[in-house]
Amino acid sequence: MTSTGEGPSATGSSSISANTSQISLADQFARSTEEEIQFALDEIRNENDKLEKETGILTKYLKRVDPKDIQTQIKGLEASPVQQDVVRVHKRRSRSRTGSTERLLKLTTEQKCDIAQREHDELREEINKFKHETEKILDTYRATREEAEIRLAEMKKSSYEFNRDIVLGAKNLRTGRVVAERVTRYFEDKMRSRKALIEKLRLKNSTLKVQKKKLQLQLKQKEEMGEVLHEVDFKQLRIENNQYLEKIDERNQELLKLKHSSGNTLQVLNTYKKKLNNLTMESNRLKLEISQRNELLTKIDKETELVEKEREKAESINANLRRQLQDYIVPEVLDYVQVRADLYELTKTMKTWERKVDIAQMELQKYQKQWLMMREHNRTVNPWATMEQHAAL
Known part of the structure; x- marks a missing residue:
């Protein structure tokens, strides 16, 4: 320079x-x-x-x-x-x-550094001022955008309600025209709701003004008492904020570790749950199989008791037959021949009588047919006699 x-x-x-x-x-x-x-x-x-x-x-x-x-x-x-x-x-x-x-x-170098430092501080102040101004402008634009979005949503809602209640709901089915009374009632309700909203916002605005006056009074009292925060206080608060942020990061890291361990524990728990479910199903299957085997065993025991009773009965019959066999006396040959001859004669006589019975049945069927034919003939020739017979019966 x-x-x-x-x-x-x-x-x-x-x-x-x-x-x-x-x-x-x-x-x-x-x-x-x-x-x-x-x-x-x-x-x-x-x-x-x-x-x-x-x-x-x-x-x-x-x-x-x-x-x-x-x-x-x-x-x-x-x-x-x-x-x-x-x-x-x-x-x-x-x-x-x-x-x-x-x-x-x-x-000198010190003078240059002093001038550069002052210009640097001035430039920083200008940057901070510009930053604050741009933040205010951005806040204004955000508020305007939010207000426009709210207004757009309200307009869409009002348009939907108007189409629902007036354009479609207020038509006369016979004439197809919109009923004027319903339109008037709709706008009166809208005006009433707008007035209520205006009154509500007015009360809210007055409440905020009162709060603003209180805060301004408190700020003025603090300024008079010297309790206003200075740059040193802000630096101290910034340092404490950084410390708390570091603690929050540590807690977040611990939370991530706990979440990771919790996820591993949950996976192990799910594995053991699956194993427990498989073992439970296997246990239920084994219980069912055991019950079926017990039923089968009970059935086998009953059948064994029955077989044992039948065996005892067969043994008693066998013993009786053995006793009869021991007491049996073989007849003479002539007696056996005589019995066989009598059996032959009786069989021959039985067959003869069976043939006679067959012939008699055939004759009976023949006579029954003839009787039925005669009765039908008499009924057709003399129906009054038939009626008298029925009456007498």
């Missing part, structure tokens, strides 16, 4: 040094190669860019700071080196246009 000053001696010395520097630079350029010249040119360009930035920052600082204010501060307080240099620079800049009395003045 540079500025100008006065003095004829300084002008002469500066012109001589400028001539000698130009001669030395010409000698250097003559002796240097193209790469060295390009490198030196890049360095000069970088230095010029740096000086342009520093000059721009100093220009902004000088435009923002009024020299009258600086002079009053110098009179009342000890002026800082930066302010003194700025005053000198400003005074000398007003007279730097003479051309013959120019002298370069440079700021």
